[in-house]
Amino acid sequence: MTQLSASTLASLAPALPVPAYDRSALAVGIVHFGVGGFHRAHQAMYLDRLMSRGQALDWAVCGIGVLPGDVAMKQVMDHQDCLYTLVEKAPDGSRNARVIGSILEYLFAPDDPEAVIETIAAPGVRIVSMTVTEGGYFIDPVTGQVDTGNPAFNADLVPGAVPATVFGMVTEALARRRDRGLPGLTVMSCDNIQGNGDTARAVFSAFAERRNAALADWIADNVTFPNSMVDRITPATTDADRAEVSAELGIEDAWPVVCEDFEQWVLEDSFAQGRPAWEDAGVQLVDDVEPYELMKLRLLNASHQALCYPGFLAGYRLVHDVCQDPAFARYLLAYMEQEATPTLRPVPGVDLDVYRHKLISRFSNAAVRDTVARLCAESSDRIPKWLVPVIRENLAAGRSVRYGAAIIAAWARYAEGTDEAGQSIDVVDRLRARVMTAASQTREDPLAFLRQRDLFLDLADDAAFVDAYLDALGVLHGPGAKALVAELAA
Ligand SMILES: NC(=O)c1ccc[n+]([C@@H]2O[C@H](COP(=O)([O-])OP(=O)(O)OC[C@H]3O[C@@H](n4cnc5c(N)ncnc54)[C@H](O)[C@@H]3O)[C@@H](O)[C@H]2O)c1
Ligand SMILES: O=P(O)(O)OC[C@@H](O)[C@@H](O)[C@H](O)[C@H](O)CO
Incomplete structure (x- = not known):
């Protein structure tokens, strides 16, 4: 049995496809909040596909965990150099497994929110993406209005507070980018919300307006929020999945992802500071999602x-x-x-x-x-x-x-x-x-x-x-x- 890590990757191939690209040459271009099963089966998989073709090498992901429960992902990511096995299963029982290498770092925000903010403020980061569930947006589910009375939303607005939410951390990073003369970036929601980009824009705008009107104006001019439709059925990983990966592939992977073989991503082409050539990986870029x-x-x-x-x-x-x-x-x-x-x-x-x-x-x-x-x-x-x-x-x-x-x-x-x-x-x-x-x-x-x-x-x-x-x-x-x-x- 081989423990999955950067040092054992070469020994897994060719029986198991592994990243053939040089991960030490990758650079972080995307910061992703909510590294759950879906992100790892979808966006990270599309990026890995591009990297395998020699593309998107400066668009690697730095994952961020915000909730206390994400400490488990932090431990696994540290232990496995952010590598994991993706197992795609077809209805006829056939399966396709490979090791995904597009996530390069993982930060657990409660340990060091400052590191998260500085990572987003770094010049090379051009996209902040998120899969933080439908409940993660401070939006009243029926009216669609921003819930500005939410205690977590308001706690991050207290002057001098250390931000604890996605919105607080990203807005602080955007303020630093503005103050340093750096360009804005793209906030790309990949949650199952109609108008997910518009929703993210509404929450960021409401948050920034309460913090500083000039910052809100800068965000309006320098940050884009593409809408997207994302699709791939990805159940939560079970112990049976871990045991199957270990028995059938001969590797110890504490957090593989098992999903269906179907994939779809339809994305509005509205990126403030460029994007990976998603279309080369099968993503549909459209004007109206x-x-x-x-x-x-x-x-x-x-x-x-x-x-x-x-x-x-x-x-x-x-x-x-x-x-x-x-x-x-x-x-x-x-x-x-x-x-x-x-x-x-x-x-x-x-x-x-x-x-x-x-x-x-x-x-x-x-x-x-x-x-x-x-x-x-x-x-x-x-x-x-x-x-x-x-x-x-x-x-x-x-x-x-x-x-x-x-x-x-x-x-x-x-x-x-x-x-x-x-x-x-x-x-x-x-x-x-x-x-x-x-x-x-x-x-x-x-x-x-x-x-x-x-x-x-x-x-x-x-x-x-x-x-x-x-x-x-x-x-x-x-x-x-x-x-x-x-x-x-x-
Ligand atoms: N699983 C699927 O089949 C699937 C398919 C399409 C889209 N999605 C979208 O992806 C989302 C996540 O699905 P998943 O399967 O990865 O779930 P998951 O439970 O594996 O991961 C969810 C992640 O979001 C984080 N999160 C939750 N609430 C948060 C908050 N308020 N602030 C910050 N982070 C928060 C969690 O800590 C975790 O890291 C779904 O809610 C949905 O919008 C999922
Ligand atoms: O993950 P949620 O909360 O958006 O919804 C549960 C499922 O309907 C969803 O995860 C689907 O499996 C997914 O949207 C398929 O692409």
């Missing part, structure tokens, strides 16, 4: 929400098991066709029917072993962003909201905290206590869950929506989730 974002968030991510709550209640724990149930597959296709697709704009070069069916086949990929629990987490950050807009658009146009109402009812039933076999559910949500309390009231007061107006706005006042919601909740409280899915699949 919105049609792609809407397609992905409302078909893929909202379908994940559609499948996870009834799937979990019915006893499924793996996503492919849910999607290999023909009734669930028909229900998902019906949601996509009847309620999501009418809200989309034409998507250049995409046949939406092919896209929808491809999603069912991606969800059915048994090799990836994506968990239903992963999709059920942080619903309060997901449903308002991905599904509520679809429902509201359909209501405004007088179209059906039967599926949208059923998905919210299934979340309510899930948040009651026990599945249909009586097993308790670990509800993972930043609003856990409140959503569980509201859900527990629905048997006596069926609209209790829906009256959480910060999540659902005025849906509780809409008669058409309420009718569909109560119908679905009644089935969930009676014959159960499979009966509801069968009804909606018919």
Whole structure:
């Protein structure tokens, strides 16, 4: 067994593809916040692909961990010289593994925020990218407005405070760049948020305005915020993944990444200080990302929400098991066709029917072993962003909201905290206590869950929506989730 590190790389090849480029000649050009599974399966993989062709050698990544839990990633990255194994798994069971070398450094911000700020302020850094989850943006999930009352946001605005958030650290670095006569840079959000670049711009602007109006003006003139659509299903790494990498590849890797073989990245070409030649690695550079974002968030991510709550209640724990149930597959296709697709704009070069069916086949990929629990987490950050807009658009146009109402009812039933076999559910949500309390009231007061107006706005006042919601909740409280899915699949 070989421990993965820079000194053992050569011994792993050719059995396992490893970086053939000279990592000691790389220079950091990108600082990335939120080095989780997705960044390592997606952006870092695209960069590694370019580096393997001799390109983008001055665009290596310095990863940053901000939350206390990121100390685990820091330890692994230090131990493995930031190297890790990426295992892409196809539905037919075939797999493609290689060692990724595009991340060059990793800093744990709580240990040394000053080092993070100075790294971003360095002249060679031209992009700050981020995958800090939908909840990481200080944005009210329903109104889309910046939540300027957030304590962490305000703590970073206290004069003399050492910044602890992404927004505080990057803004301080931008202030130093301005004061040193250095150019601005690009802030590239890669989170699953519609208008992710616009959202990042709104939060940075709100933060900078409160700090210093002249700095806010400088940021407006010198920093760009491209929107993007990012796609690759990447479950959290499990011990079984570690054991498989060790048994099949003969290496000790404390944090490999396993993902599907599909990849997509559609990106607005708006970079303040240049960019890697992403297009040479398969990225689609476009003028308007919105049609792609809407397609992905409302078909893929909202379908994940559609499948996870009834799937979990019915006893499924793996996503492919849910999607290999023909009734669930028909229900998902019906949601996509009847309620999501009418809200989309034409998507250049995409046949939406092919896209929808491809999603069912991606969800059915048994090799990836994506968990239903992963999709059920942080619903309060997901449903308002991905599904509520679809429902509201359909209501405004007088179209059906039967599926949208059923998905919210299934979340309510899930948040009651026990599945249909009586097993308790670990509800993972930043609003856990409140959503569980509201859900527990629905048997006596069926609209209790829906009256959480910060999540659902005025849906509780809409008669058409309420009718569909109560119908679905009644089935969930009676014959159960499979009966509801069968009804909606018919
Ligand atoms: N996993 C996927 O299939 C997938 C696919 C497309 C897009 N994404 C996007 O990437 C995001 C991350 O997914 P992942 O699978 O890498 O998750 P992950 O849990 O592996 O990593 C998330 C990272 O974000 C950091 N983070 C969370 N909240 C933060 C905050 N408030 N401030 C700073 N850092 C914060 C965490 O510390 C961690 O490093 C998703 O939320 C989504 O927006 C994920
Ligand atoms: O990671 P999140 O929180 O954005 O959402 C959960 C999943 O829907 C998501 O991770 C998908 O797997 C991903 O968006 C596929 O590209």
